[in-house]
Amino acid sequence: MSTGVVDHSALKVNQTGIVLTVLVAFVGSAFWRPALFLVPLLAIVLLLGTFAPQLALFKQLYFKVLKPRGIVKPQPVQDRPEPHNFAQGLGGVFLAVSALFIYAPLLTGDFRPGPALVIGLALALIVAVLAFVNLAFGYCLGCQIYFQLGKRGLIRAS
Amino acid sequence: MSPQLWALAVAGTVVLAAACLEMFRSWRARRRAVGVTASPSSQPYILYFTGDGCTVCRTHQEPALARLNGVRIDKVDAIAERTLADRFHVYTLPTTVVMSPDGSALHVNYGYAPAPRLERQLAEARGSALRSAATA
Numbered sequence: 001m002s003t004g005v006v007d008h009s010a011l012k013v014n015q016t017g018i019v020l021t022v023l024v025a026f027v028g029s030a031f032w033r034p035a036l037f038l039v040p041l042l043a044i045v046l047l048l049g050t051f052a053p054q055l056a057l058f059k060q061l062y063f064k065v066l067k068p069r070g071i072v073k074p075q076p077v078q079d080r081p082e083p084h085n086f087a088q089g090l091g092g093v094f095l096a097v098s099a100l101f102i103y104a105p106l107l108t109g110d111f112r113p114g115p116a117l118v119i120g121l122a123l124a125l126i127v128a129v130l131a132f133v134n135l136a137f138g139y140c141l142g143c144q145i146y147f148q149l150g151k152r153g154l155i156r157a158s
Numbered sequence: 159m160s161p162q163l164w165a166l167a168v169a170g171t172v173v174l175a176a177a178c179l180e181m182f183r184s185w186r187a188r189r190r191a192v193g194v195t196a197s198p199s200s201q202p203y204i205l206y207f208t209g210d211g212c213t214v215c216r217t218h219q220e221p222a223l224a225r226l227n228g229v230r231i232d233k234v235d236a237i238a239e240r241t242l243a244d245r246f247h248v249y250t251l252p253t254t255v256v257m258s259p260d261g262s263a264l265h266v267n268y269g270y271a272p273a274p275r276l277e278r279q280l281a282e283a284r285g286s287a288l289r290s291a292a293t294a
Contacts, residue, residue, distance in 0.1 A: 008217065030162045083211035113161040121165030122172065129173055138214045138270070144250055147211050151237055 006079040009072050010062045014049075015135040017058035018042065018091065022128035026121060039124050040099035046092030050085050086155075087134075087142020091127050098123035184268045187247040202264070202283035203230035204276065205246070205255040209237050212251040218270045219252040225273040229280060258283050 021042045028035030049056025066072040101120030105112075134140045149155045206223060208215040223231055236243040236251055246255055246266060256265040256279040264286070265279040 006213075008213075026162060026165070030160060077213070077216055079213050079216055080210050083213070117161045118164040118168060121161060122168035125165060125169035126172055129169065138218055140213060143211055143213060147209055147237075147251055148249070150209075150211065151240065151243075 004078075004080060005076045006081050006084065007062075007067075008075040008077050008079070009067070010059045011084055012075075012135055013062040013066060013072060014056065014058040014088065015131040017061070018046070018131040019128050019135065022124050022131075026125060026128075029121070036102050036120075039095055039102060039120070043092050043095035043099055046088050046095060050089035050092060053085075056088075083140065083143035083146040086146040087140050090142045090145065091131065094123055094127050098127070183249065187249055187266070187268060199230055199257075199259050199261075201230065201259060202280050203232060203257050203259075204280075205242075205257055205263075206231050206233050207236040207243055207246070207248045207251060207253040207255075208233060209235060209251050214270050215252040219254070222271065222273040222276065223254075226276060226280070256280060256283050258286060 021038050025035050025038035025042075028038075045055075045057045049059065053059065062072060067074055098120045101116045101123065103120075105114055105116050130141050146155070204223070204226070206219070208219070212219075234242055236248050236253070243253075246253065246263065248268075250268050252270060254267045254271045254276065255263050256267075256276065258264050264283050267275070267279075
């Protein structure tokens with residue numbers, strides 16, 4: 001099992017980005033329904049960033065803008081990136097499911113807010129809450145799931 | 159009621175239910191964690207379950223353990239040492255177990271345990287060891 005160095009400031013910027021984007025989509029949708037387009041957009045950003053780190057929007061914002069200008073100080077920690085990537089991917093999947101719930105009724109021509117919209121919004125909020133818990137308390141649920149799956153031999157956690 | 163408020167209620171209920179479930183799992187695992195290890199010591203010591211993927215272990219738990227001067231800390235990889243981890247029902251990382259000198263588990267902390275809590279538990283462990291020695 002090998003460990004590398006992970007800049008935890010990049011993770012925190014990523015989590016902040018998730019929380020803020022979901023909050024803007026959630027609050028904004030109360031006044032302007034199309035603001036919900038931020039949810040599928042965020043899902044795409046997270047999923048792309050999971051498989052291609054150079055496309056991780058918030059992390060790139062940190063590495064290319066915030067860190068060079070000294071706005072956010074680096075916080076390198078001996079750690080492995082895999083659990084964090086897994087957690088990010090899990091967040092992306094949940095947001096993709098949330099987007100499906102939000103937009104599926106629209107595809108059928110039903111523009112009235114219904115239970116599907118509520119479920120979609122609730123899923124997005126849960127992702128934001130988990131990102132906030134990780135940001136504020138350092139508890140990463142996705143990392144714990146990664147550990148449990150590794151323990152059961154369902155993924156290679158080494 | 160607007161869909162946003164309904165969503166807030168649903169998400170709040172889910173988060174609350176998950177928090178209650180986590181508390182219950184923690185309580186149940188604590189009750190079951192009554193194992194003994196095969197490595198007794200002259201002083202209380204700590205079994206520290208960690209893993210490569212545990213970030214909180216590195217950022218919080220290890221600095222807290224470093225503040226405990228002169229305490230034996232047995233670091234255990236929870237994935238590699240699965241039998242030992244299962245014995246203490248380790249379901250989350252980090253997990254710290256305060257062991258009495260005879261090798262029995264006195265306190266099990268699931269999740270991050272700050273240094274003052276560990277110090278308090280170690281002091282209790284020292285006290286109970288002294289009482290056992292006095293009655294023996």
